[in-house]
Structures are given as structure tokens and as C-alpha cells.
Amino acid sequence: MASKIYQWLDERLGFDDLYKGLLDRPEPRGTWWNTLGSATLFLFTIQVLTGIFLLVYYTPSPDHAYDSIQYIMNGVAFGWLIRGIHHWSATLMVLLVFLHMLRVFFTASYKFPRELTWMIGVLLLLTTLGMGLTGYLLPWNQRSYFATTVATEIAGLVPWAGPFITRTMRGGNDLSALTLSRFFAAHVWLLPLTLAALIGVHLYLIIRHGESEYPTEED
């Protein structure tokens, strides 16, 4: 019975093809350094899941943002755990992205035919940093407020377009409710969608070209 159900589903969904195409692939011999990319992907998944939980209680308005996080920390069952994981996972994710990039650099894996995989990777790094920057403001505490003030000021140093960029980021001349809602929208929709799309391309390219082998003397 079970095998019949499996067969019925497989005919329609194609598990076996998926298994052959995605999982049952030959690979060059790897080391533990090759796990950094998948570890980053794992942290991204953690961020999405814990982020959704936080989204249930978080209110992106200056009047309630701080209190809603206090409530998550003290009122919601295991809210402190979810927020703690989200916080630390963000930190580790940046660290792992950097380490992953260094690994790829030192093994020269960005060379033919994987040039595009690297470029997408750099965009992933920038988007991840953008997630960190926008997420930093959301607790609406002293540190986040003043750090964002400085960050948007730095963006204003761009020649010619600077003041416009600062005003666009802040939604006005000063940090306000508009800044918070802009950063919130970027943090929960714009950047995660960008990140997910880029991850999709990155993974497609990895499957297409295969994981790179460690260089030997003759390379």
C-alpha cells in the first residue's frame, strides 16, 4: 500500500528524478571547510523562522516597538529564546559569510566556470549586511537609534547624491516613525526576498557546475 502511494506520488512529483538530480551527485572530495556555505544557508532558514515568530508580536512604530520587544522578552513563552537565537544567528551569519568567502577565495573556486557564482555571492554578502543594518534599528533603543543616525549620516557623504540618499533612508531630515517603517519593510520583505532569490541562483549555479575541487600542484 505504502509503495503504491509512493509510486502514485512519484509519477506526478518525480521524487526519483529529484533524488538523482539533486542529491545523488558525484562530488570532489571535500573537507569541513566546505560546510560553511550550507551552514550559512541553515542560519538563513533559522532567521526566517525566528523572524516570523518575532513578527507576530513586534510592532513597527516608535511608540510600541521597544515595548513590544520587552513583551517578547518577558511576556511571551520562550520569546527570549526566539529573540536570542535571532540576535545571535544574525551575528554568526555575517561571520560565516565572511569565512565562506575567504575559503572560496583561498581555494580559487571563483575561477572558470564559477565566476557568476562568486558575483552572486558578493551580492549575498551585501544583502546580508543590509539585513544587519536594517534589523539593528528595529528594537528602537538607544544603541539602534544612534547607530542608525550615524549610518545614515555616512550614506550622506556620497558626493552630490548624498543628502538625497540620507533623506530617502530616513524618510525625512531626522529619524522618525517613517525611518522605522522603511527599515522594517526592508528588513522583513525587500531584503529577505532579494536574499532568497539570490540564494536560489547561487544554489542553481552550484548544482550546475558542481562543488569545486581543491586545487592541486598542476592547477
Added chain:
Amino acid sequence: MDEKFKQRVRERYQRALQHGERFWPDSIYKDLLVSLGLFILLVGLATFVGVKPEPKVDPSDTAYIPRPEWYFLFLFEFLKFIPGKLEWLGAIVVPSVAVAVLFLLPLIDRNPHRHYSKRVLAISVMGVIVVQMVMLTIMASVPAPAPEQTAIKTMQMLAGLAIPAITLILLFIFSTMAKDPAAQRKSLTATAGIAALAIVVLAGGSAIPLQRNAPPKEEVAVAGTIAEQVAQGEELYALNCVECHGADGDVTVIQGVEGLDGKVVTPISSKDVMYAFTDDTLFNIINDGLSELGMIPFGTANGGELSPGEIESIVAYMRYTWDDRMELPEEQRVGGIPSLAEGEVPSYDVHIEPLAKRYCVSCHRAGKENNNYLMTSYDEILNTGDDAPNVVAGDPNSILLQVIQGHTVQGVNGEIDVMPPNGKLLKDEYIDMFVRWVMAGMPQTAEDAAAAAPAP
């Protein structure tokens, strides 16, 4: 890149696959193991380190020194070496060029070889930059040197900007000069190695004395739970509000406050106030003051001393103390004045400190008119005051006990001291608490009090 080269790369990859492993289960197994380890690490960090509490936004707090997330610290530190006028160069141009080079790296790096020995330039350049970034992060996490510490500032400047910049230029020059690949490799490795070592030594050498002289970190008290908020609010209320509104918020005519004597105030603990005013209204009154009634603004935004978070704590304290619709669950209560059992001896730590905090320190602290009698610590209660000592172990005629019971006492300066200034005595149970404490010899800790108690 010709077809022959591409063909060779593909062939070598096929050969690597022959001696390779399967994605499933060989690689996936390692990936899953690392992910599991990370998950355990995350739960551990969330549980045992947690997220550092921060006070609520207070835009008027100009003294706040912002710090970026740790992964932007290197840039933050790097910018310190760039003079103000060129800030755009360090903040915009250098990072943009770096990102562009990173993005276009596969197109810029035309070296077809992949083995480390044939990529000495690329690896040296990246190595120096990574060492620089790590050391910049370390320098940013220790206190900044004082303006007069020129030696340390020079060391930081060399490690963070000068040596890396010169090394990068040298590496590119050497890479074009030497003809013999072996000699070139040697010169590049030596340059990068010496530079990296110099950066580490200079940055580390500057960080160690700075870290050693670092002032102890000031812990900012941030009330997290409601109970903590109420406890913080109680203290702040005693310091800022008691003089005019009284410890129980029931004063109707201000007495003994310079400039405001005789002013009529609404008893703020009354049901009228508690039911009619929302938290926001109370917050705004404390924050902005009521100038027409003589109440000064307390919020930092208006030049006062209380941050928004602190005002909220006071509002929480008022609510949970006077509003009969609000009640803090018993197990959450912290602080407060515990009541005494029959025959129990009170101690400073458990009973007198919260009692003094709520009813006495609003006047009996530095900077107030109080005969120089301060009550903010155990030692002060015992030893300060123009008529010191105000408490004598076992003496029912101690000045403190006399005045709180409404008796007038003539002090050494001939003045007749009347306490408390508004003529309102403490509750009997609190007077009794002070009496019992002095009679038992002013025990400081709960253990001392237990030892002083008569054996049952």
C-alpha cells in the same frame, strides 16, 4: 580564455569527481553535523549570554556614544584615521572600490592557475587586508587612546592605515618587477609576512595598554520586567517626586519646599487621578511639567534628568501602587518594604534601606537642606549629620527616633529641628520598625538581625 584551457579545466574536474564522494550522504552528513552544532551553539548563546538590554530611545541624550554592530567596527575604526575633510573618501570611495573589486574579482584576476603557489600576489593582498580588518576590529573594541597618547595613536595609524596601504602598493610593484617566478614568490611572501606581523604587533601593542587602563564598564540599569520597572520607579519617585507629592502621593498642600511652599496640588494617588489619566498623560506631565502650576519638566528632552524609560518606570510604579485596578502578581514583586513579624528584628538590608529609600532620601541626600544628615547608605545613617550620631544603639532617645515620632529636638546649633517638614508622620508600623532596629543595635545584614533577636 581559449577553448583548450576550458577543456583542460573540465577534464581535471571529471578526474576529481572520479576520486570524490557522493553529495548524499557524504557531504550532506557533514553539513547536517555542522548545522546541528550551530543550532546548539545558538541555543546556548541565547540562554547563557542573551541579548544585552538597552534603554529606550532618548533622542535628546546627546552624550550617548553610538557603536555599530561588530562587523562594521573595522570600517568605523578605519574612518578615525581619515581627516574630516576627506571623510567621504574613507567612508564612500574606499568601501565602494573594495566592493567593486570584490564583485569583479573573477574578471580582474586573470591568473589561470588555482594552486596557492601560483597565486602568491592574490593571496598576499587578501592576507594583508584580512589581517588589517581583524586588527582594526580589535582596536575598535578597546577604548580609544587619549589625545595626548601620541605614541599609541601613531602605532594605531601605522597598523590600521599606513602599513597596509604601503604594503599593497609594494606587492603590486614587486609582482611586476622580478622576472624569476621563484624570486618573485619569495619577495611577495616576505613582504606580506613582514607587513602582517608588523600590523599585528603594532595593533596588539596599542590595544594591550588601552585595555589595561580601561575604566570599568558602567552598567546601565534597564528595567526589563514590570516588577523591575516598578522597583526602579519607586526609587526614582522617592528621589524626584516625594518632596512635593509625598511618599504616598496624597499631599494636597506643599510644605517645606523652597519656592513652592503653600502651593495646592492634586493628590496624585487619588482615584480621580488614577482613573482619569492614562499612562501617556502621566508620562507627558512628568516629561513636560505643568508650568502654570509650578511643576518643572523632568524629561531629558526638556532639560530635566529623567530619560523616557525612567519616566515610564515612575508611571508604572504609580499605577501598580495606587491604582486599585492594577495588581502585580505576588511572585513578581521585588523590593518594597517587608512587614515585621512579632518579635522579629529588622535589618538595614531587608527593612530599613527600602523604608529610607521611599520616605527619607528625597530630602536626606547630598545637595538638600537636611542638617547634613544623609540616609542613602548604612554608614551615612549611623555617622552623618550636624548632631551626629543621630542613632545610638539601644537608646530610645536617639535623635532619629525622637523626630520621627513628632518630638522636637534641639540640635547643637541651637535650632529646633522639626521633622518631617510637612508635619506628616510615618505610619506607625514604620516608626515601630525604626525603633526596633535602633533598640536591637542597628543590625546591617539579615544574619546580624537574626543574631540580635532574643532567643524564643
